[in-house]
Amino acid sequence: MRPAKDTIAAIATPPGRGGVGIVRVSGSDAGRIASAIVRDRPPPRQARLRDFCDAAGSVIDQGLVLWMPGPDSFTGEDVFELHGHGGMIVTDLVLQRVLELGARAAEPGEFLQRAFLNDQLDLAQAEAIADLIDSGSAEAARAATRALRGELSTAVIELQQSLTELRIYTEAAIDFPEEEIDFLADAELHQRLHALRQQVTGLLVMTRQGVLLQAGMTVVIAGAPNAGKSSLLNRLAGYAAAIVTAIPGTTRDVLRERLSLDGLPLHVIDTAGLRDTGDAVEREGVRRAQAEMAQADRVLLVVDGHSGELPRCNWPAGIPVTLVINKTDLGPPVAVEPAVAVDTTIMISAETGAGLDELRDHLKSCMGYAGGESNAIMARRRHIDAIQRAHTHIESGAEQLATAAAGELLAEELRLAQRSLGEITGEFSSDDLLGEIFSSFCIGK
Secondary structure (H helix, E strand, O other), X not given: OOOOOOOEEEEOOOOOOOOOEEEEEEOOOXXXXXXXXHOOOOOOOOOEEEEEEOOOOOEEEEEEEEEEOOOOOOOOOOEEEEEEOOOHHHHHHHHHHHHHOOOEEOOOOHHHHHHHHOOOOOHHHHHHHHHHHOOOOHHHHHHHHHHHOOHHHHHHHHHHHXXXXXXXXXXXXXXXXXXOOOHHHOHHXXXXXXXXXXXXXHHHHHHHHHHHHHHOXXXXXXXXXXXXXXXXXXXXXXXXXXXOOOOOOOOOOOEEEEEEEOOEEEEEEEOOOOOOOOOHHHHHHHHHHHHHHHHOOEEEEEEEOOOXXXXXXXXXXXXXXXXXXXXXXXXXXXXXXXXXXXXXXXEOXXXXXXXXXXXXXXXXXXXXXXXXXXXXXXXXXHHHHHHHHHHHHHHHHHHHHHHHOOHHHHHHHHHHHHHHHHHHHOOOOOHHHHHHHHOOOOOOO
């Protein structure tokens, strides 16, 4: 994908009435168009009050004009902006005049796309702009700002540099086998490989936290029948989202609710009670429950603290579990020992609401909310996928080195790992991927 030569224009402010409406123009013809509309183009990077005129010289609107010649502009091209009044009609009239003078209407995200193609920012920074606009909390906005400033890109570049250094060290052993030192058996090689594996694992942890801030966390409520799962969902939602009765097995299917905790998106899934049953419908509900658990970011294992009944199921590996002891309003809970490892235990009463604030704080903490400054950096699912593939290549190369002293295979796996990481910043990206990413942005961005 190469930078375009034509000139694009769009309204950069949201539709509707407002104090200011901005028309943004970028491209090689921007200077000529600016001079035709405002007659007296202002000096670069100095705002000036000007009349915006039509072809006959009549004034359409009046406002500030900004002229920013490339390459020192957001897109790297010649850019000008007309900051007029925010009415829909008047802003559209200004845009139509710009289009009459030879610009074309911009596609969604095309200004950002040009900034990326002209090396003004990388792909991760471009995505961070959209994440900053869509932030639902101060924590998410701070994380997006850190990504926009290039902190994610810097971490990726540092990892790529470590990969490059290890590749050089490894390929030296391949190219100079006559040297007395056996590089592939050298302790320094193994130390560098160990440090690299730790580095990629740390990056994976950081981006997973960032994804939870950007896309939200999917939490599955699981447990035995009548443990209070649906009552917990209703408490978290703040309304009667699920039917609650005293009859065990009321919930037969998967129920999904999208909630917000201090602006952080939370996807909560209520599921059928986990037990052995001869009922065909309930069996299907149990199967769906276990399928949802395997895809979750976290499982809330709800246990009736009065009876201590535990669910019967096969727990998915690698999914963190929070043990929620419910019905504490009925008296001190009995001791329970679930057949799965749990990292946190919280006592609640879905009936009275006791312990719900602690549970909400726990869920926010799992999403990276710290109630103050934190080091989370906004990330996306595709970033995790790229880092995970890089991690797989590094682990495969380490195994080849350990089992067969195969330096050539290690070097190739390191090269593939570098290529996977390059997808994050856009160093290696298909045109289809770039088109998909930038088409998700607003027009005018």
